[in-house]
Amino acid sequence: MNANLQRQESSEGFASKENPCKLKSSRYKGVVPQHNGRWGAQIYECHRRIWLGTFAGESEAAGVYDIAAQRFRGFGATTNFKKLCKSDPEGATELSFLAAHSKEEIVRMLRHHTYDEELRNSRRKNPLSGNTCWMGNSNRSHVFEFLFNKTVTPSDVGKLNRLVIPKQPAEKHFPINKDDKIPINFQDGNGKVWRFTYSYWGSSQSYVITKGWRLFVKEKGIREGDVVSFWSSSDCSDLKQYMIDIFHRPSRIDRCVPTSIEDHNHDQVPVRLFGVDISRAEATSSSPQFTMNSRIYNNGHLEKKSH
DNA sequence: ATTTGTGTTGAA
DNA sequence: TCAACACAAATG
Numbered sequence: 001m002n003a004n005l006q007r008q009e010s011s012e013g014f015a016s017k018e019n020p021c022k023l024k025s026s027r028y029k030g031v032v033p034q035h036n037g038r039w040g041a042q043i044y045e046c047h048r049r050i051w052l053g054t055f056a057g058e059s060e061a062a063g064v065y066d067i068a069a070q071r072f073r074g075f076g077a078t079t080n081f082k083k084l085c086k087s088d089p090e091g092a093t094e095l096s097f098l099a100a101h102s103k104e105e106i107v108r109m110l111r112h113h114t115y116d117e118e119l120r121n122s123r124r125k126n127p128l129s130g131n132t133c134w135m136g137n138s139n140r141s142h143v144f145e146f147l148f149n150k151t152v153t154p155s156d157v158g159k160l161n162r163l164v165i166p167k168q169p170a171e172k173h174f175p176i177n178k179d180d181k182i183p184i185n186f187q188d189g190n191g192k193v194w195r196f197t198y199s200y201w202g203s204s205q206s207y208v209i210t211k212g213w214r215l216f217v218k219e220k221g222i223r224e225g226d227v228v229s230f231w232s233s234s235d236c237s238d239l240k241q242y243m244i245d246i247f248h249r250p251s252r253i254d255r256c257v258p259t260s261i262e263d264h265n266h267d268q269v270p271v272r273l274f275g276v277d278i279s280r281a282e283a284t285s286s287s288p289q290f291t292m293n294s295r296i297y298n299n300g301h302l303e304k305k306s307h
Numbered sequence: 308a309t310t311t312g313t314g315t316t317g318a319a
Numbered sequence: 320t321c322a323a324c325a326c327a328a329a330t331g
Contacts, residue, residue, distance in 0.1 A: 025322070032322060036310060044320050051312055 026058055028080045030065030041110070042066045053111035053291055064110045064265065071106045097122050100145060144231035144243050147173050152226045161214040165198075170207035173230065184209075224304045225249040 023033035034042045034054055039061040041052035052068050055061040060082075066079035075084055075095065084098075085091040097119050098106065109115035148169035152157075156163045165174060175180060180200040197211035216222070227247035 023323080030321085034310075034312095038310080040312075042312090042322085044322095047320085049313080049321090151314060 010123070026061070028058060028062035028065070029078070030080070031058060031061045041065045041068070043072060045072055046127070054106060055113075057276070064115075067098070067115065068106065068110060070095075071101075071103060093123055094119060096145065144241075147230040147232055147242075149230070149247075150228045152222060152228060153225055154224045155223060157217050157224055162201075162211065163209040163213050165207040165209065167205075167207065169230070173232070174198065174207065176207065178202055219301060220246060222246060223249070 008179075023035065026033060026039060030041055030043055030052075032041055032042060038054050038056055039058045041061040041064040042049050043052060043065060044050070050068070050072075052064050055064065058301045062080040066082040069077040069079055070084055075086070084095050086095055100122075101109075109118050148166075150163070150166060150169075153164070162221070170176075176198065178200045181197055184196050184198050185194070194216060195212055196209050196216070198207070198209050200206070201208050208291060222228075226249055229244040229245035229247060231245060232241065
């Protein structure tokens with residue numbers, strides 16, 4: 001203790017390579033000085049420090065912190081300078097790049113100084129990825145990545161009261177044991193929570209959304225030929241979230257306009273919002289309506305219910 | 308030998 | 320949450 005005090009007192013002022021006793025602190029958030037004149041970047045989460053690597057330039061380290069901040073805390077996070085913007089093509093692709101990678105992956109890239117390169121590669125590989133959309137307000141927004149579409153069949157809106165999830169996407173995105181029934185919470189854009197049951201019907205060898213679907217269809221006016229679009233995202237704690245988007249058939253758009261078309265921002269980029277897969281599905285209008293929070297599903301707490 | 312990154316503390 | 324500080328682990 002005394003030794004520390006003495007050392008601090010005796011080293012007034014600053015330090016550089018000459019005087020490594022006291023380091024000049026950084027003017028940037030998330031940046032700490034290193035004894036050799038380099039700069040470290042770090043971010044805190046859940047009482048823990050996450051080290052983002054060391055860098056030659058102070059501002060370089062600050063930029064690294066910015067990227068991490070936006071991945072860890074959402075896109076409204078305070079940064080040193082860079083604020084990714086969804087309405088800017090560059091920002092949009094970077095946002096989806098961030099969303100497509102786990103925090104661990106992003107941290108690895110930052111620490112290895114490979115983030116820029118991997119981002120470039122991603123852009124080259126997928127230049128105009130239309131398979132993303134944004135949900136949320138200006139403070140907090142999440143990127144959703146397109147998963148798959150399901151065109152609603154007559155039986156999906158019939159008396160069976162269930163929606164069939166095609167086998168391939170079901171097994172890829174919503175794997176389930178054949179005996180399980182999984183409660184899944186859906187949340188719409190207004191914060192309303194819907195609870196559905198997801199299960200596998202052995203009799204017809206199909207994956208289905210059952211309980212809750214009927215009310216959903218009724219309330220939203222879903223009919224044969226409409227398209228249900230599935231999207232996924234991760235929130236700040238890396239929990240998967242899912243969104244369902246309803247695309248009404250063009251022929252009946254004027255007849256049945258869902259409640260929230262106008263709620264959902266024309267400040268967002270419509271081209272980007274409804275990408276390749278949507279147009280393929282012959283949908284010309286849509287509105288993000290439902291956010292499905294599937295913590296239960298993804299935490300593996302597959303509550304079995306037999307009744 | 309040098310650099311990176313952690314243990315720890317106290318302030319905000 | 321955040322950075323300052325000491326110093327240990329990792330790296331060349």
